[in-house]
Amino acid sequence: MGRTSSCCSKGGLHKGPWTAREDALLVNYIQQNGEGHWRALPKKAGLLRCGKSCRLRWMNYLRPDIKRGNITTDEDDLIIKLHSLLGNRWSLIAGRLPGRTDNEIKNYWNSHLSKRVAITKDNAGETKKENIIIENGETSNTRKPIGILPFCNEDNSSNGMASRLPLSSGNQGGDNGGGGGGTDQLAVNGDEEIQKVKGMEELEESGDLFGGCEGMYKELSWNCSENGERIDEIEDDSYQQLLNLHGEDYIQLESFIDYFLI
DNA sequence: AACCAGGCCAACCGCCCAATT
DNA sequence: CAATTGGGCGGTTGGCCTGGT
Numbered sequence: 001m002g003r004t005s006s007c008c009s010k011g012g013l014h015k016g017p018w019t020a021r022e023d024a025l026l027v028n029y030i031q032q033n034g035e036g037h038w039r040a041l042p043k044k045a046g047l048l049r050c051g052k053s054c055r056l057r058w059m060n061y062l063r064p065d066i067k068r069g070n071i072t073t074d075e076d077d078l079i080i081k082l083h084s085l086l087g088n089r090w091s092l093i094a095g096r097l098p099g100r101t102d103n104e105i106k107n108y109w110n111s112h113l114s115k116r117v118a119i120t121k122d123n124a125g126e127t128k129k130e131n132i133i134i135e136n137g138e139t140s141n142t143r144k145p146i147g148i149l150p151f152c153n154e155d156n157s158s159n160g161m162a163s164r165l166p167l168s169s170g171n172q173g174g175d176n177g178g179g180g181g182g183t184d185q186l187a188v189n190g191d192e193e194i195q196k197v198k199g200m201e202e203l204e205e206s207g208d209l210f211g212g213c214e215g216m217y218k219e220l221s222w223n224c225s226e227n228g229e230r231i232d233e234i235e236d237d238s239y240q241q242l243l244n245l246h247g248e249d250y251i252q253l254e255s256f257i258d259y260f261l262i
Numbered sequence: 263a264a265c266c267a268g269g270c271c272a273a274c275c276g277c278c279c280a281a282t283t
Numbered sequence: 284c285a286a287t288t289g290g291g292c293g294g295t296t297g298g299c300c301t302g303g304t
Contacts, residue, residue, distance in 0.1 A: 039289065056273065091292060107271050
């Protein structure tokens with residue numbers, strides 16, 4: 001229903017690498033008319049491309065805010081952390097890396113990071129990089145973001161928050177050839193954790209996160225207390241539900257991600 | 263110099279979902 | 284309510300480049 005064969009496979013349309021002239025036509029058109037209406041765009045812009053191809057070219061290559069060049073070690077770490085939280089949700093991950101595209105991150109993951117993480121997992125023994133540490137100290141391979149739970153706990157300042165974080169940064173320095181000790185490592189003790197708690201308090205005071213947290217748990221059919229505290233075990237499919245959130249709930253997910261990247 | 267293998271990355275493909283008709 | 288459209292996403296492909304032999 002409503003699905004047509006690939007627009008790019010229609011006769012008479014160009015495929016393959018874009019020429020400088022095509023790029024110029026596309027950029028010129030979007031600068032004058034803005035993004036959107038991709039299906040109609042090629043005709044109006046004088047391009048023999050399908051709309052999807054135009055959109056992809058713009059989004060992944062021609063957009064003025066795209067950051068070209070090598071992925072930095074900070075971005076590298078961030079991608080790994082986000083992937084451990086979100087899985088192959090490249091658009092979500094890209095949304096946390098200004099100027100990077102989902103395609104670029106996906107390619108980078110497939111060509112660089114997946115191998116590195118695999119090696120890390122092989123070498124790391126119990127502290128596997130992609131595992132998520134759950135409340136009782138066990139690890140899980142299911143990529144459920146159990147680390148989000150303490151965000152909604154009332155006494156977050158004293159419940160060993162770091163042990164629940166989704167990633168252990170402990171093996172970071174070793175396999176990176178000196179790249180370790182990045183500034184955005186997850187806080188595990190001392191002042192950084194205190195700062196984190198203070199940040200949480202500010203967010204809580206704003207009222208945004210607690211209320212949304214409760215709402216989200218209800219949305220996900222999780223049990224929660226009146227103050228938004230999650231009180232039962234995550235069900236198997238809950239993570240998937242979490243990642244399918246939209247609208248305000250999606251914003252809550254974004255907030256959770258923010259929290260874990262402090 | 264020629265060949266080959268592997269890595270990288272831009273682009274395509276197929277599917278999904280929300281909005282519109 | 285069903286059909287259609289528009290847009291977005293993740294997976295995959297294929298061409299180019301580079302390094303090794």
